Amino acid sequence: MSTAQVFAELAYWQQTGIRLGAGLAAVLAVAGALVYLHLFKAVSFMQSRLGPMEAGPYGSLQLLAEIGKHLQKEDIFPRKADKFVFGAAPFVVLASTFLLVVVVPAGPDAWFVNSELGIYLGLAVSSVSVLGILMAGWGSSNKYSLLGGLRATGQLIAYELPLILAVVGVVIQAGTMNMADIVYAQANGEIFGLGVVGNPYILTQGVAFIIFLIAMQAELAQAPFDMPVAESELVTGYMTEYSGMRFLLFFIGEFATAGVFAAVASVLFLGGWYIPGIDPGADIMNLLGPLVMLVKIVGLTFLVFWTRFTMPRFREDQLQRLAWKFLIPIALANIVVTGILKVTF
Amino acid sequence: MTAVSSRQQLNYIAAQAADARVNLEIETEGMTLNIGPQHPATHGTLRIVAKLDGEQVIAADPVMGYMHRGYEKLSEVRTYPQVTTLINRIDWLGSFANEVPFILAAEQLMEVEAPPRAQWIRTVLFEMSRIANIVLFLGDMAVQVGAVTPVFFAFRDREHILNQIEAATGGRFHPNFDRIGGLKDDLPKGWIVETKQAMKKMRSFCNEIEELVMGNEIFQARTRGIGVVPADIGLSYGLSGANIRGSGVDWDVRRDGTTGAGGLVHNELDWRVWTHPDGDSFSRFWVRLQEVRESTKMVDQILDGLPSGPIMAKVPRIIKVPAGEAYVETENPLGVMGYYVVSKGGLAPFRVKIRSASFNNMSITPWLLTGVYVPDIITILGSLYFILGDIDR
Numbered sequence: 001m002s003t004a005q006v007f008a009e010l011a012y013w014q015q016t017g018i019r020l021g022a023g024l025a026a027v028l029a030v031a032g033a034l035v036y037l038h039l040f041k042a043v044s045f046m047q048s049r050l051g052p053m054e055a056g057p058y059g060s061l062q063l064l065a066e067i068g069k070h071l072q073k074e075d076i077f078p079r080k081a082d083k084f085v086f087g088a089a090p091f092v093v094l095a096s097t098f099l100l101v102v103v104v105p106a107g108p109d110a111w112f113v114n115s116e117l118g119i120y121l122g123l124a125v126s127s128v129s130v131l132g133i134l135m136a137g138w139g140s141s142n143k144y145s146l147l148g149g150l151r152a153t154g155q156l157i158a159y160e161l162p163l164i165l166a167v168v169g170v171v172i173q174a175g176t177m178n179m180a181d182i183v184y185a186q187a188n189g190e191i192f193g194l195g196v197v198g199n200p201y202i203l204t205q206g207v208a209f210i211i212f213l214i215a216m217q218a219e220l221a222q223a224p225f226d227m228p229v230a231e232s233e234l235v236t237g238y239m240t241e242y243s244g245m246r247f248l249l250f251f252i253g254e255f256a257t258a259g260v261f262a263a264v265a266s267v268l269f270l271g272g273w274y275i276p277g278i279d280p281g282a283d284i285m286n287l288l289g290p291l292v293m294l295v296k297i298v299g300l301t302f303l304v305f306w307t308r309f310t311m312p313r314f315r316e317d318q319l320q321r322l323a324w325k326f327l328i329p330i331a332l333a334n335i336v337v338t339g340i341l342k343v344t345f
Numbered sequence: 346m347t348a349v350s351s352r353q354q355l356n357y358i359a360a361q362a363a364d365a366r367v368n369l370e371i372e373t374e375g376m377t378l379n380i381g382p383q384h385p386a387t388h389g390t391l392r393i394v395a396k397l398d399g400e401q402v403i404a405a406d407p408v409m410g411y412m413h414r415g416y417e418k419l420s421e422v423r424t425y426p427q428v429t430t431l432i433n434r435i436d437w438l439g440s441f442a443n444e445v446p447f448i449l450a451a452e453q454l455m456e457v458e459a460p461p462r463a464q465w466i467r468t469v470l471f472e473m474s475r476i477a478n479i480v481l482f483l484g485d486m487a488v489q490v491g492a493v494t495p496v497f498f499a500f501r502d503r504e505h506i507l508n509q510i511e512a513a514t515g516g517r518f519h520p521n522f523d524r525i526g527g528l529k530d531d532l533p534k535g536w537i538v539e540t541k542q543a544m545k546k547m548r549s550f551c552n553e554i555e556e557l558v559m560g561n562e563i564f565q566a567r568t569r570g571i572g573v574v575p576a577d578i579g580l581s582y583g584l585s586g587a588n589i590r591g592s593g594v595d596w597d598v599r600r601d602g603t604t605g606a607g608g609l610v611h612n613e614l615d616w617r618v619w620t621h622p623d624g625d626s627f628s629r630f631w632v633r634l635q636e637v638r639e640s641t642k643m644v645d646q647i648l649d650g651l652p653s654g655p656i657m658a659k660v661p662r663i664i665k666v667p668a669g670e671a672y673v674e675t676e677n678p679l680g681v682m683g684y685y686v687v688s689k690g691g692l693a694p695f696r697v698k699i700r701s702a703s704f705n706n707m708s709i710t711p712w713l714l715t716g717v718y719v720p721d722i723i724t725i726l727g728s729l730y731f732i733l734g735d736i737d738r
Contacts, residue, residue, distance in 0.1 A: 047497035143378050147400070147719065223491050224563050232385055232489050233723040312563045313491030315720045316400070 007109065019112055027101050030263075030297060031256035032063050037298060038305040039255070046309055070251075073244035078141055081241065086139035090242070090249035092132030097256045099125035104263045105180045107273050107289030108281045118179035119171065122264060123164055126219070129257070130156045133228070136250075137238040148237020151316050152221060152228035158323040159218035159225070165331035166208040166215065169338045170201050170268045183272035187280040200271040207334045209269045211327050213303065216261045218319065220254070222304055224311040225319055258301050266296035375403055380722065382411045388485070389733025391707075395714070395722065402722065405714035407707055412737040420697040425451050425525060425664050428694065433519040435701060436735040439478035439678040441470045441510070444523040447697075449608040450673040450686040451525045454666045459608055463527035463656045468609045469540075469647045470510065470522065471675075472640040476547055477506040478678035479633050479640075482730050483551075486630055487558045489727030490567050495558050502550040505543040512536055525664055527657035537648045544641040551638050559630065568627035572713055572725035575624060582712070583705040586680025587636060588729060591629035593622040598676035609675065614646050626728035633730070665692060679703050679735055703735035 007015065040062060044051030052059030077083055103122040105111035115121055130153055137149015171177055174185040189199030202209045218225035229237040239250050266272060273289030274280045314322065381392035390411035396403040416435065420428045432447055433440040445467060452458065459467070484499025507517045513532055514520035522529050558564055574584065576592045589596060597618040599611040619635035621628035668690040674683030680702025687696040706729050713729075714722055 043494075047494050048501050049497065143376060147378075223493075226491065227720065230491065230720065232491065233380075233720055235385060309492075309494050310557075311492055312487060312558075312561060312567060313720075314563060315567060315718065317718075318566055 022110075023098065023101060023112060026104075026106070027098060027256045027260065028252065030259040030294070031252050033294075033298070034255045034259050034301050034305075035063055036060060038302060042302060043305060043309050046306075067248065070244055070248040075245055076241070076243045078241050080141040082139040082141070084139075085135045086241070087246070089132045089136035089139060089238075090246045090253065092135060093129045093253045094132075094249050094256070096125055096127075096129035096132065097253055097260055099128065100257075101260045101263070103179055104260065104267060104293075105183065105272065105289075106263075106293045107286040108180070108283075110273075110286050110289055111180060114180055115178065117177050119167055119177050119182070119264075119268070122179075123160075123167065126261075127156070127160060129253070133238050136242070140238070140241040142241050144234045145238045145240050148228045148230070148234045148240070151230075151234075152238060154316065155218060155221070155225060155228060155319060158320055159215045159327075162211050162323060162327035162331050163215035163219060165328065165335060166205075166212040167268060169205050169208040169331075169334045172335065172338045172342055173201060173204060179267050179272075183267060183274055184280055186271045187274040198271060198274060198276060200269065200274075202269045205269060205334070205338070207330065208338075209265070211331050211334070212265055212269065213300075214327060215323075216265060217304060217307060218323070220258050220261065220304065222258075222308040224307070224313050226308070226313050227316045227319065230313060258304055259297050262297040262300035262304070263293060265300055266293060270296050270300075378719070382408075391731070391733055391736065393710070393714075393722070393726075395719070397719065400719045402714050402717050402719065405711055405722070407710045409704070409707065409736050412733050414734075414738065416738045417697050417699055420694055422693060424692045425666060425694065428697070429523060430519075430521050432699070433521055434734055435699065435738055436478070436677065436679055436682075436703070436732050437518060438481055438732060439474035440516075440518055441474040441514070441520045441522060442478075442675070442677045443682065444521070445471055445608065446673045446675045446677075446682055447684045447686070448523045448525055449675070450671040450684045451664075451666055452608065453671040453673060454669050454686065454688055455525065455660070455664075457526045457658050457660055459527045459658055460655045461610075461652045462531075462654045463658075464608055464610050465647050465651050466513075466528055466532060466656065467523065468611065469644055470513065470520070471609060472643050472647075473506055473510055473540075475678040476637055476640050476644075477503055477510065479637050480506070480547065480550065482633055483554045483558070483630070483637070486724075486727050486730075487554075487564070489723050490564055492558065492561075492564070495554060498550065498553065498557075502546055505546050509536065509540045509543050512539070524657065526660035527655070531656050537651070541645060541648060544644050547641050548638065551634055551641075555634065559627075559634065565627060567720075567724055568625065568630065568728065569623075570625050571721050572626045572717065572728060573624045574709065574713065578712065579624070579709065582709040584680070584709060585702055585705065586676065586678075587629055587632040588680060588706050590618065590620045591632045592624035593620050595620050598674055598681055602674065602676070610647070611643070613650075614643050616643050616646075626724050629728045629730070663692070665690065666694070674700065677702055679730065679732060680706055699738055701735045701738055703731035703733075704738075707731055707736055 040051045040059060052062035055061040055065045077086060100122050102112040103115060103118040133152045134149050137145045137152065170182065174182045176182060176185065186200050187198045221228045229239065239247060242250060273285055273292050275288065275292060278285065375396040375398055378395045378397050379392060380395055382390040392408040392411065394406045394408060416431045419431055423431065428447060429444045432443045435443045480503045481499050484496035487495035510520060511517045513536055514522040574592050576594050579589050579592045580594065595618060600618055616639045619632050619639065621632050666688040668688055670685070670687045672683055672685045674681050682702050683700035685698040686694050689695040713725060717725065
């Protein structure tokens, strides 16, 4: 009896409980792992320091200490803040992350929503975070926050377009918007008659992959696109007035979103949970799939944070120019070429 | 308007009033942004009142004095040897360089000259404090533009210099080592070899920064053509140091100084003054990078040709400076630093006026920041390179 059949026989509340727990784990555990691996350790080695070493072996429990610290802190509202908007903003940002993760499959049956419009839904809900950031920027009644929020809004809207256009190439080639079917299409595909490793779309959609990575970097507001938080000029942009729990939510949101976007990228371009040589629909992939995905997520996010801690940041007019004058035309050309090749072959 | 009933009339008036209110709010006025006194980019307590139109600066006004410590006044109630303790804290990244012009002024008044070995060691420490200071600038400039990692390399490699300064003087940051008529101590054993190794590391650090920061396209896009200071404007605002050499003015007090460079031996060394014609933030960065390289060369030359002999001239145990006045300026890491010392023949100076480089360098900011965008404020301030202690004294 396969895992899916066992799962189907459970009661509704049990199914929901398992989905909820897995969803929380998929976002929070991955975010924690990324904070530890990249922010605490990888970056420390780049900067010739050790990073946290005291809490737990090699500082592995440092994150729990940080969470405990933030939970104890006072939840400060600025006197002139728009209380409701200010308070709700971090939840809106985090909600967008949790909504995005539901469309990402990690195995043939390990998904939350197996929608025919999976990637379409995902890109739609990922834009919700703009609202939260604008709410934070406006609600703080702080000039730095306002500038940061406005910069973030302009940037996220500008880079949403290349992100979507890069995905369109993949959708054309796979012929489906269903995330699981995109993985199957890559696993069963072949390139120049060679089907040994399938056809991860990074090979045929390499341009789209690079555009997706750049746009993803900008969506996550990481350097060189961190003008919205630009800590050397805007303190921390829209997060300036936040403290304690609400700051923690923003912080989790930042890393969880990085993980979820990397998961989307690995499904679209790197073959998702597929391992060459094993049938992607096999039952064992429900166990191995999440591990494969985790490896790909860690690899992709390492790229994100490596870039973040190496690159200086663009000025906002420069980064708008990059989006509108370079990324969007290249992405459009990629769609045209993909469409022509799809029709001819 | 044809009012049918009083209710409609009231509604109309209310709508007009609401419209007027909305129009009033949408009409954009300049937003005043207080950058500082507590702000990560001003590394200290500088405050810049910037009037903004959107992200563009209409007017910017630096407000100084949040860190004023009254060293000029305090100097009047300290004896001459005690004053060096205070003025160490002016430019705290290159402390030894602060002591030199004051000591030279006092020596000029007393008509004492330090023995050759003391002069050469003075010059070594002077150039080393320049390296220690500017190395941090090279990393910090990258932080201002948004790259976090280079500053850690700067802190790591500056340690080699600070270790050598500590080994020679006993103080990492505040050596307090210069004396009227010479130096407190001779160099410790093995110092010369270690210092030469440290200089080698500094040169490799410069190459690293050149690749990592200066060669970066984004860094160049953020600094080239930003904050351009034409040479005549820069001179009229009294810029000095790398800020004016970045505008193409070939002027370095180490080479061209007329007043009392007698205590330093730059004229006997083989080095050159670097200038850059552009006058933008990038050229100021470039000039400073070359200066670090020149300084490492100078240190190597001095260590090779260090004369032997005493390190202290004959001065009385209780120093009384004869009446008179002297002005000595030297080329400090941040620019020209001068001390105008007036003595009435007592144990303490009657009046000390400190011409610190950062104060004059800052005075160009209202002219320079007008019309730039908010992110460029930070790069321009970073490239002008001020230290708050040097502005406020």
